Amino acid sequence: GQQVMQIPQYQHVQEGEDFTTYCNSSTTLSNIQWYKQRPGGHPVFLIQLVKSGEVKKQKRLTFQFGEAKKNSSLHITATQTTDVGTYFCALFSNQAGTALIFGKGTTLSVSS
Amino acid sequence: DSGVTQTPKHLITATGQRVTLRCSPRSGDLSVYWYQQSLDQGLQFLIQYYNGEERAKGNILERFSAQQFPDLHSELNLSSLELGDSALYFCASSVTYRDEQYFGPGTRLTVT
Numbered sequence: 001g002q003q004v005m006q007i008p009q010y011q012h013v014q015e016g017e018d019f020t021t022y023c024n025s026s027t028t029l030s031n032i033q034w035y036k037q038r039p040g041g042h043p044v045f046l047i048q049l050v051k052s053g054e055v056k057k058q059k060r061l062t063f064q065f066g067e068a069k070k071n072s073s074l075h076i077t078a079t080q081t082t083d084v085g086t087y088f089c090a091l092f093s094n095q096a097g098t099a100l101i102f103g104k105g106t107t108l109s110v111s112s
Numbered sequence: 113d114s115g116v117t118q119t120p121k122h123l124i125t126a127t128g129q130r131v132t133l134r135c136s137p138r139s140g141d142l143s144v145y146w147y148q149q150s151l152d153q154g155l156q157f158l159i160q161y162y163n164g165e166e167r168a169k170g171n172i173l174e175r176f177s178a179q180q181f182p183d184l185h186s187e188l189n190l191s192s193l194e195l196g197d198s199a200l201y202f203c204a205s206s207v208t209y210r211d212e213q214y215f216g217p218g219t220r221l222t223v224t
Contacts, residue, residue: 031210033212033213041217042114042202042215042216042217042218043155043202043204043213043215044114044215045212045213045214048212088155092210093168097168098143098160098162098167098168098209098210099157099160099168099169099170100145100157100213101157102147102154102155102156102157103154104154105154105155
């Protein structure tokens with residue numbers, strides 16, 4: 001079945017440093033979604049990317065979809081303690097599928 | 113607050129028992145999803161319902177079953193519980209399918 005690899009598994013940064021998490025698939029994706037889960041909380045939808053090479057920004061967060069639509073990245077500029085949590089990418093099981101397959105997530109910790 | 117409600121918040125039960133988890137989707141959402149989150153397995157898709165009908169199935173055990181009622185709320189039934197079933201169970205909803213999903217606060221199940 002469809003699988004997604006997310007790296008790194010953990011990342012610790014000093015406040016103000018940048019952070020990037022990567023999501024890789026072995027097959028071409030129709031789209032990809034990103035979610036954030038704060039410690040003790042539930043996943044919260046961040047964004048959906050659909051087009052090849054798409055780049056979307058949300059304040060300090062930049063999301064990118066690869067040209068071949070097989071990978072995606074989330075970059076946070078100048079991290080803050082509020083960025084702490086686990087970031088998941090998620091993709092649909094196949095072109096027509098409606099089941100979301102989540103990556104294992106990247107857990108970000110930030111020290112001030 | 114995502115608008116998705118789940119009850120109960122916490123559940124402690126013994127091995128071999130049966131429990132029912134309940135989810136009310138956001139107003140207007142027709143799709144309901146169930147996920148299991150454990151430390152070693154990450155966020156695992158269990159099952160999806162759309163407007164009362166089963167739409168997609170993931171790695172859901174035969175001991176688990178779910179349904180979506182005419183008022184669109186959903187229940188996840190877990191029977192013959194084992195220690196390994198201890199996890200956070202999330203419900204999510206979306207307008208149709210392949211949309212962003214809104215997660216509820218989760219039910220933490222502990223099997224002793």
